[in-house]
Amino acid sequence: MRPRLIALAAGSLATLVVAAGCGGSESTEPVATTEVTMVKSYRFDPKAVEIQAGQSVTWTNDDNFTHTVKVDDQEDHKVERGESVSIAFDTPGTYHYVCTLHSQDMSGEVVVK
Numbered sequence: 338m339r340p341r342l343i344a345l346a347a348g349s350l351a352t353l354v355v356a357a358g359c360g361g362s363e364s365t366e367p368v369a370t371t372e373v374t375m376v377k378s379y380r381f382d383p384k385a386v387e388i389q390a391g392q393s394v395t396w397t398n399d400d401n402f403t404h405t406v407k408v409d410d411q412e413d414h415k416v417e418r419g420e421s422v423s424i425a426f427d428t429p430g431t432y433h434y435v436c437t438l439h440s441q442d443m444s445g446e447v448v449v450k
């Protein structure tokens with residue numbers, strides 16, 4: 338098992354990402370949680386989450402396949418079966434994330450208050 342990957346978004350980078358914007362029209366209301374699970378069959382659950390600035394979101398892979406988490410223009414994080422990745426969000430805004438391996442099916446939003 339590889340060690341868990343912890344990515345801390347630098348303040349300046351997060352600001353840049355917010356400036357880039359994201360005009361997605363998600364129909365799902367964000368859920369107030371810091372935990373997202375990659376459940377079976379290529380899905381993020383919940384897709385959209387809402388957190389407070391300074392908190393981290395942890396994505397855990399409970400699916401039978403490798404997935405990734407890539408937030409906007411930040412680096413891609415590979416998440417093997419049973420592993421997880423935590424990413425800190427220091428700047429308020431709406432961030433879009435995808436699994437770059439299955440971007441058609443797997444995407445979501447992190448709303449930072």
Ligand SMILES: [Cu+2]
Nearest residue numbers: 404436438439
């Ligand atoms: Cu995936």
